[in-house]
Amino acid sequence: MQNLPKKVRSKKLSSRVDLTAMVSVSFLLIIFFILVGELSKPRVMEYYNAEDRRGCCECPPPHYGENRSITIVLGENNKLIYYMGILSSPIVSPKEIKYGKEGIRQELLKRNKSVLEYSAALGKPGRGITVIIKPSKKSNFKNLIDILDEMAIANIETYAIIPEFTPEESKLLASN
Template identity: 70%
Template sequence: MENLPKKVRSKKLNTRVDLTAMVSVSFLLIIFFMVTIELSKPKILDLSSRDNGCCDCREYRDYGENRSITLMLGENNKLIYYMGLLDSPIIAPKEIKYGREGIRKELLKRKKSILEFAAKGAKPKNLIVIIKPSKKSNYGNLVDILDEMKIAEIDTYAIVPEFTPKETKLLASK
């Protein structure tokens, strides 16, 4: 009995798993996704005029209307633009062509005049373009106008799908 080999017992390993690193990584991921969601929210500019009798209409006209151009896209590559409000436009509605000698030339001219006006100490500094594609306009025309915004370096523009009844009539008549 003395020479009997001893039973070799296997050494038990520690089965406890340390999850500290996993918890740290998961919190970092949660924070990362929360920040990215917050930064990816679209930034919009409120272009509606809310005149409740508290403001002088002349002050609004000098500031907002003088720097806003509305582009209406119609069927068969039709493009109509006006500056200001349709009821009292600064530039009456006109049909214009796409491209370098058409809308791009007009946008650059208006942007230059606003920058000159701002250099004299006036408030407005940017040109605001409101793009209104009709249901009958094609997608290519919208892409062309967005390209013109990039080429003319106009940062403030909005795509508004709604038309007023006057704008609908104007787009159908010309």
């Protein structure tokens, strides 16, 4: 017999696929779609109109937001005017007041306390007043810093600085 060359058989390598990366990506996709599904659920906001309030003692009054808002207008020469509600029909009519302990601070503390008590009676504790600070172009920077200090001292959590004036507020500032 002849020495025939032996057939060389190729070795079969094991074909294993590493699925670690695919599992990680699939978990990330699952988490993403669960999160998107939760965030896309509709939210409901309570709305009370005038008909809902009739005969209901637990509903907030029609001007509940106005009861919580105080607007402070800063004018030139340290002038400080405040009012509560909307200027066209204010709850507290516009008054000129001074800075400091006996002026605006005392008024803010008193109003915030009464609104916090009222909110607690409605079952929504912790909702104090909202102060809108409107510095005029003629007011100085020190007045703005002073009123911001008063917000910190009186523990007013919600306030905003808005530089725009309505025509009625411009007339109010000019007349006083």
